Amino acid sequence: xxxxxxxxxxxxxxxxxxxxxxxxxxxxxxxxxxxxxxxxxxxxxxxxxxxxxxxxxxxxxxxxxxxxxxxxxxxxxxxxxxxxxxxxxxxxxxxxxxxxxxxxxxxxxxxxxxxxxxxxxxxxxxxxxxxxxxxxxxxxxxxxxxxxxxxxxxxxxxxxxxxxxxxxxxxxxxxxxxxxxxxxxxxxxxxxxxxxxxxxxxxxxxxxxxxxxxxxxxxxxxxxxxxxxxxxxxxxxxxxxxxxxxxxxxxxxxxxxxxxxxxxxxxxxxxxxxxxxxxxxxxxxxxxxxxxxxxxxxxxxxxxxxxxxxxx
Amino acid sequence: xxxxxxxxxxxxxxxxxxxxxxxxxxxxxxxxxxxxxxxxxxxxxxxxxxxxxxxxxxxxxxxxxxxxxxxxxxxxxxxxxxxxxxxxxxxxxxxxxxxxxxxxxxxxxxxxxxxxxxxxxxxxxxxxxxxxxxxxxxxxxxxxxxxxxxxxxxxxxxxxxxxxxxxxxxxxxxxxxxxxxxxxxxxxxxxxxxxxxxxxxxxxxxxxxxxxxxxxxxxxxxxxxxxxxxxxxxxxxxxxxxxxxxxxxxxxxxxxxxxxxxxxxxxxxxxxxxxxxxxxxxxxxxxxxxxxxxxxxxxxxxxxxxxxxxxxxxx
Numbered sequence: 001x002x003x004x005x006x007x008x009x010x011x012x013x014x015x016x017x018x019x020x021x022x023x024x025x026x027x028x029x030x031x032x033x034x035x036x037x038x039x040x041x042x043x044x045x046x047x048x049x050x051x052x053x054x055x056x057x058x059x060x061x062x063x064x065x066x067x068x069x070x071x072x073x074x075x076x077x078x079x080x081x082x083x084x085x086x087x088x089x090x091x092x093x094x095x096x097x098x099x100x101x102x103x104x105x106x107x108x109x110x111x112x113x114x115x116x117x118x119x120x121x122x123x124x125x126x127x128x129x130x131x132x133x134x135x136x137x138x139x140x141x142x143x144x145x146x147x148x149x150x151x152x153x154x155x156x157x158x159x160x161x162x163x164x165x166x167x168x169x170x171x172x173x174x175x176x177x178x179x180x181x182x183x184x185x186x187x188x189x190x191x192x193x194x195x196x197x198x199x200x201x202x203x204x205x206x207x208x209x210x211x212x213x214x215x216x217x218x219x220x221x222x223x224x225x226x227x228x229x230x231x232x233x234x235x236x237x238x239x240x241x242x243x244x245x246x247x248x249x250x251x252x253x254x255x256x257x258x259x260x261x262x263x264x265x266x267x268x269x270x271x272x273x274x275x276x277x278x279x280x281x282x283x284x285x286x287x288x289x290x291x292x293x294x295x296x297x298x299x300x301x302x303x304x305x306x307x308x309x310x311x312x
Numbered sequence: 313x314x315x316x317x318x319x320x321x322x323x324x325x326x327x328x329x330x331x332x333x334x335x336x337x338x339x340x341x342x343x344x345x346x347x348x349x350x351x352x353x354x355x356x357x358x359x360x361x362x363x364x365x366x367x368x369x370x371x372x373x374x375x376x377x378x379x380x381x382x383x384x385x386x387x388x389x390x391x392x393x394x395x396x397x398x399x400x401x402x403x404x405x406x407x408x409x410x411x412x413x414x415x416x417x418x419x420x421x422x423x424x425x426x427x428x429x430x431x432x433x434x435x436x437x438x439x440x441x442x443x444x445x446x447x448x449x450x451x452x453x454x455x456x457x458x459x460x461x462x463x464x465x466x467x468x469x470x471x472x473x474x475x476x477x478x479x480x481x482x483x484x485x486x487x488x489x490x491x492x493x494x495x496x497x498x499x500x501x502x503x504x505x506x507x508x509x510x511x512x513x514x515x516x517x518x519x520x521x522x523x524x525x526x527x528x529x530x531x532x533x534x535x536x537x538x539x540x541x542x543x544x545x546x547x548x549x550x551x552x553x554x555x556x557x558x559x560x561x562x563x564x565x566x567x568x569x570x571x572x573x574x575x576x577x578x579x580x581x582x583x584x585x586x587x588x589x590x591x592x593x594x595x596x597x598x599x600x601x602x603x604x605x606x607x608x609x610x611x612x613x614x615x616x617x618x619x620x621x622x623x624x625x626x627x
Contacts, residue, residue, distance in 0.1 A: 006520040006523045006524060006527075007430075008429045008430065012429055013429050013430065013431040013432075014431070016426040016427070016429035016431050017429075017431035017432070017433070017434075019426050020423065020426050020427055020431070020434070020437050020441070021437060023423060023441065024437050024440050024441050027441060027443075027444060027501060027504075027505075028440065028443070029466070030444075030452075030455070030456070030459055030466070030501065031443060031444070031447075033455075033459065033466050034455050037458070046461075046464045047464070048463050048464050048469075048479070049469055050464065050465075050466050050469050124348050124349045124352065125349065127344075127345035127346070127348070127349070128345055128346050128348075128349040128350075130345055131341070131342040131345035131346045132346070135338055135339070135341075135342035136342075152558050152561075152562070152607065152610045152611055152614060153357075153361065153562075153603075153607050154561075154562035154564065154582070154583045154586065154603070154606055154607075154610075155562065155564065155583075156562075156564060156583050156586045156587045156590065156603070157364065157586065157602075157603030157604075157606060157607060158357070158360050158361070158364070158603075159590070159591075160360075160364060160367070160590050160596060160599060160600060160603065161359075161360035161361075161363035161364050161367070161600075162356065162360050163374070163591075164363070164374065165359075165360065165363075180352070180356065181356060183352060184352045184353060184355070184356035184357060185356075187349055187352060187353060188353070191349065216338065216341050217341070241446060244448065245447065245448035245449065245450075245451075247448065247449065247450035247564070247565035247569075248564045248565055248583075251450075252587075252591060261451075262448050262450040262451055262565075263450070265450075265451050265454060266450065266451070266454040266569055276458055279454065279455070279458075280455065280458075283451050283452075283454075283455055286448065286451055287447050287448065287451065287452075290446050290447055290448070291443055291446070291447075293446075294439065294442060294443060294446045295439060298435075298438075298439045298442075301442060301509060302509050302510065302512075302513050305445075305506060305509065305510075305555075306510060306551065306555065309551060310510060310513045310548065310551065
């Protein structure tokens, strides 16, 4: 390593490393606790002092995905021996499975609405971003502030007329309604992020293609789109994460068929008190995919969270 | 040269289609590309906004659609601005805003400063620290109520462990004095990485050569910090404050799941109050006026702030 006055000394680095790792561990504690609680038995989950070492069980996950009813000893005996491992776990609580819970359906709604709105948002966003980047659009500079301003509106404030509008045209509590809504909310972010990515592609590439006889459309999808692929992918993940996490619109505009997981997870209750392991299990299944996406996104995180205002 | 690309393309596309596509001017294409997005934004953002403004001058109630809607002029606005409960809500929001921004800026900047020391593995740890802010605030907020449980909660246990207090003796979300801090702590936990990332970008944007020059001039490290680092990072820091300010002004999901606005009205932030008025009491006209006031407030504050930000950037 060459000598440099700006290179921190090994001692400084060591100190900084210890402090940051210390913070990371503290900040991760609640997340680790969620994951751990999902594998605890209800008794372990609410024990004092909080249990760090416990016997892992899938009870929380079984409770998450099933509806159970309490059974008398006679009923249990009449039902015969448990056939599967999950039935066995439920029997251990003196209960029998009466059917699947709604969690699976809610999770599926999150997947459908998340991916649906992301796909639509990327189609509309890429086209608009390309136009903003390559053609002369009036008032271009004012748009950033305009778009920031649509984000300033508290979702609850917009939710009132959207609720009325959706009810009028029958979009309340439908997948299509939520997909359109999330697409609109994400559109500003995706247009601005994508515009930044497309701006970085030298315009000469397209000019060369146009001279070679490509039409604008061909230049767009044969030259620009492949070049912008990474940008489009990371923007898509941002849109997906937003739609995945959204709560305010979901809780106000959906109640049954199209309800996503975030409004549902907090409503999970067990028999006799809140079933924290089941809640934690539901949260774990819901949160872990986002953590994985975060790792994939790490190079573009900053851009995504600042609307492309800060680029590295 | 037997086949030029033009020939190839011409042969590949049917004559009529080719003529049609070739006939499109750039302006038409720009229009086709932008129109769907503009239409959707108008339908889902602008149209509802106009509708909200219209409703705000009426006494409309969604749950009584058969009642005749009456124009009440500015009465809704007048009632909101003279309502003590609304001002209490504003105070709760101000407390939440000021403390979360202060803590997040301090911790976030310090963390970024440390990460910028480029110790081994700093990229990995940066990614790990970022996790909380990417997660669903409602789901995480719901789980924080578990961490805050008296006696069995992890948070209470850790606090008790370090201070010697009784873990069952205090309830972060049940106590009138502690609840406002409970939401500040959870929000700070969640969003400090956001400020950290932006500060880190600011720190990394400072070229080494400036420090080298300062070193040649024998400026002390402390002096370098205040005359180089701080001024260069300031625009980034202000951007972070702008984003956090707007986001926390409309904070809903995390806090509603954490405390539900309670106990009493101590953590009823404006968005939560608005939700109660609009979707529990169904005072649609009144809550529309409320929404307009909030929007104007945040828009006004933000535009003043953006002006200041631009001034700092130009300097």
